[in-house]
Amino acid sequence: MAEQQQYRANLMVCAGTSCVSSESFKIKEVIEEELKKRELEKEIGVVLTGCSGLCAAGPVLTIYPDGIFYQKLKPEDIPYLVEEHLLKGRPVKRLMYKIPEKRAAIPTMMDIPFYKHQVLRVLRNKGLIDPEKIEEYIARDGYQAAAKALTQMTPEEIVKIVTDSGLRGRGGAGFPTGRKWELALKIEADEKYVVCNGDEGDPGAFMDRSVMEADPHAVIEGMIICAKATQSHHAYIYVRAEYPLAVKRLQIAIDQCYEAGLLGKDILGTGFDFDLDIYQGAGAFVCGEATALMRSIEGKRGMPRPKLWRSAVKGLWDKPTVLNNVETFANIPQIILNGADWYRSLGTVKSTGTKVFALTGAIRNVGLVEVPMDMTLRTIIYDIGGGMKKKGRKFKAVQLGGPSGGCIPEEFLDIPVTYEAIEKTGAIVGSGGMVAMDDSSCMVGVAKYFLDFTADESCGKCVPCRIGTRVMLDLLTDITEGRGKEGDIGTLEDLSHDIIATSLCGLGQSAPNPVLTTIRYFRDEYVSHIRDKWCRVGVCRDLATFYIDEKICKGCGICLKACPSKAIIGEKKKPHKIIQELCVHCRTCYEVCRFNTIKVLPAAARMANEAELMELAGQIEAWAGIEMEEVE
Amino acid sequence: MARLTIDDLKKIKEKQKAAFTLRQGGQRAKVTVHMGTCGIAAGARDVMTTVMDEIANANVEDVIVTTSGCAGLCSREPMITVEIVNEPPIKYCDLNATKVKEIFKEHIMGGKPVEKYALVLGSETTY
Structure with missing residues (x-):
């Protein structure tokens, strides 16, 4: 960009599909030739841009800083245009675009971050051609x-x-x-x-x-x-x-x-x-x-x-x-x-070109995106993906590479999606699955989910993968169901390294990655599950007690209606309450509440009577503030 | 189709290009229904049927309907792209039969884009 600013003028040639089919590349060539001929190439930049939306007037060209829009250009118009506009500073009226009387207030593709940041090479025909013709x-x-x-x-x-x-x-x-x-x-x-x-x-x-x-x-x-x-x-x-x-x-x-x-x-x-x-x-x-x-x-x-x-x-x-x-x-x-x-013009030296990602999870724009390989995860998740889907939720981690990959936390969001950079975090680029998770996800649960998948899909030919993943899954199941013991984290790590080192194929060699990365970046969650029997986001239902913070509850009744076991009582516009004996810990209330009223306490709190629960609730800040000790 | 030679490739390209941009295709409008798995799961077949029905009901012959793959934004499917000759294409999202009927009446027949359902103006970019 720094280079562009030195130009006294920039020519933006539309390279949208429609303009390309009306030969905007040819136009660009002629312009460059013409500029060279007049020794203007150091003063004036020529840039190809995405579709400007005015395909019917293509090929189109905008000259900045004047902001003058030329349309329906032919190669033979260019010498005159360059001479008049760029050399003599006189815009060419007959080639200028006539603004139509009314134009709908619909954003163009360059106005929408989802489209703006993408570069389509593999997906260049997506949604454009009939694949059956x-x-x-x-x-x-x-x-x-x-x-x-x-x-x-x-x-x-x-x-x-x-x-x-x-x-x-x-x-x-x-x-x-x-x-x-x-x-x-x-x-x-x-x-x-x-x-x-x-x-x-x-x-x-x-x-x-x-x-x-x-x-x-x-x-x-x-x-x-x-x-x-x-x-x-x-x-x-x-x-x-x-x-x-x-x-x-x-x-x-x-x-x-x-x-x-x-x-x-x-x-x-x-x-x-x-x-x-x-x-x-x-x-x-x-x-x-x-x-x-x-x-x-x-x-x-x-x-x-x-x-x-x-x-x-x-x-x-x-x-x-x-x-x-x-x-x-x-x-x-x-x-x-x-x-x-x-091809090399995009990406980095070692990771060239573009990569297609399937963007899913707790993200606003779920879809198929193609980006240059040097784009950062942050741009993909916040600009293209539009950030977290649920209001008030914060980003927690992004899972890259499926069951063979790993979870990358917020602190690494500014790394590019190159093979080298992603590998350093413990995850892999993989085939391009990108699952974004918000702060209501339990990372132990995520690790268990992927291990459940790989243990199931292990072909059984080699022992480390067949038995190792099963043992790891059992350990994780214990941890999420309240039977976690001290030392489990160490055992998981040891097993992971052994499975990676001794498995026959890529399935086993990468299956422990989700566990290893979640331990690496979210160790406190494992500790909380094992030592405190507390899943702080209430995903592991055996490790959670749900209660309503009466100070915040507005009595809107949404949780009351949503509760499948009718465990929530309360009058309209007055704070509601969860009857612990009836609660099945399904987490529905936590998900539907719009005021962040539902709090999660450790499983032990279920035994507390109402007064004790309230007292515990008062201590929740203190609970959360406990410094994490190693449980190994 | 007969066996192609390299020259045929160029001829087909020239011929199809015209139809693509609607400039010389003789049609006034083209509706592309995005029918990837995501679109179909979200109800693209319903959208497709509605467009066909509307065309039959209105008894027009200068509107063509075509299918294409996923338009990329799977969470906003079903989507269609409406192109009217000499106008930039417009993508509509989150559609159902009722919305499609309205778009057909207002935009395809009336020439006025339905802003409230529109996602974006323009075509997929290529570099």
Whole structure:
């Protein structure tokens, strides 16, 4: 930005979809040429901007600081415009935009933070094209990259451009895609395979599903390019059967490709053969693991194998196999068309380009977002996500990377979402699930939830994962149900490290991450659960007593109506009360109260009579202020 | 579809581009119903049926309806994008059949965007 301020004028060229289709890129080129010719390039900046909303007048251009808006530009208008406006300072009236009489008071995309901060590369066609019509994909430069790769590039050139782009596997591990392809290309084999991993299993993640549903041809095109780069002629897309719409749209896309000669024999008349099939997975989480996925395609039980060799050397049916994630493949066509430098222009040196995140949880704007990899978590959560959904609730942690990832607390919100920075916090970028949690979440409960998932999904082949996760889950269950003992935190940590060190595959090696990160950042909650038998947010129902702070209660009656066991009594506009004998600790009152009236005390408080409870309530500040001792 | 050559790709692109921007497509309006899993779960099929019914009832032929994937803001689904020729597209959110009927009458037929249901003006950005 500092650089921009030195310019005496800035030209904002609209690069919204509509303007691009009316050749705003060409306009930008001509402007730059013209500026160079007149030696104005150091004085005047040219910037591409997002859609200005006036697509009908495109290509459009705004000149700042004057704020003059030019419309319906043609390349031949530019020399005159540059000379008159920028050199002589005389705005060109005939090209100026005429303000329509009335314009609706609807914000444009650049006015809304949700859209403003996003950069769409993988999702460039989302919501724009009909995914079931190949023509619409072609109209958006579809299959141009495949044509270029098939006719003008050698496999080595393709591998080089992908390597240079710095693209890393978007499935979670972040392995450099170019290196994987290079490995597969260099190996001599009678048959090689390309496999697309669409077995998205993380709770709260839906990036791949949305890409397959909204733009299936982008994935197919990426795979065709990969096939050329690695000299492979057969491929599978592994999609879970729980994604019926994705399967349907992919199948339609594949059928269209076969019909159009974009798959099968002699693609686009180039002599290159490539077959593509869908393989539907039955929804086992472990089948997202590379080796388990390949066994599953082979028709065997989906279980991982020891990684003595890479899949690129010996994968599916022991043939060299390139396995990439849906999002990785969807990035490829754009890289081939626009070049490695274009791709690297966003993100950091080691984490280039953009990443798609599925933003969910206690956040206002739930959705699918794509951001440059150097964007901070804070921008994603507060600007794009719009902050916490519930009024008065504060941000507590964001869970990244699903069951393999971890929880990142507020203090790290200013780190960028790069592979390196996220890894330092103990979490992983993962496939892109991002679950935001507010201060009403119990972090022990969150850890237990994810461990419950991984213990359930462990394939059982190796002992550390099969038994280790189960033992950890039992410990966590004890802690959340009031049977936690001193030393449990230490045992959990020891077990975690052992499971990580000795498990066979990524599932076990990452399963303890949610536990480790919550212990690391929210140790006081574990201590409170174990020592005080107190879940301070009332999620663990055995460790909570709910009562109403009569000083604050306005008697609005919302909790009274919501209580399923009719345990709340009170007259309108007078403080209400919870009858402890009837309370089932479901936490409904806590969630519906708008005045933060419902307080949570330790389980022991249930035994107290009313006077004692009130006294305890008076002490709640003191309780909360107790300094946390180590319980180990 | 016949087998494509590389030249065909360019031809299809040119032909479709026209339809995309409605400039030369001969249609006056285009309604895109966002039908990803999130949209469908929130009631996009209902929205789709309503739009079709309204078009049939009004007996108009210059309004086309198309489907597309998730528009990104899953918590505000069902969403539609309404494009009228020579006007910027407008995205509507949190829709149901009643709201769609109103949008059809006011915006698609009457040309006046329904501000209260509108989310944003403009199209997805590309860089």
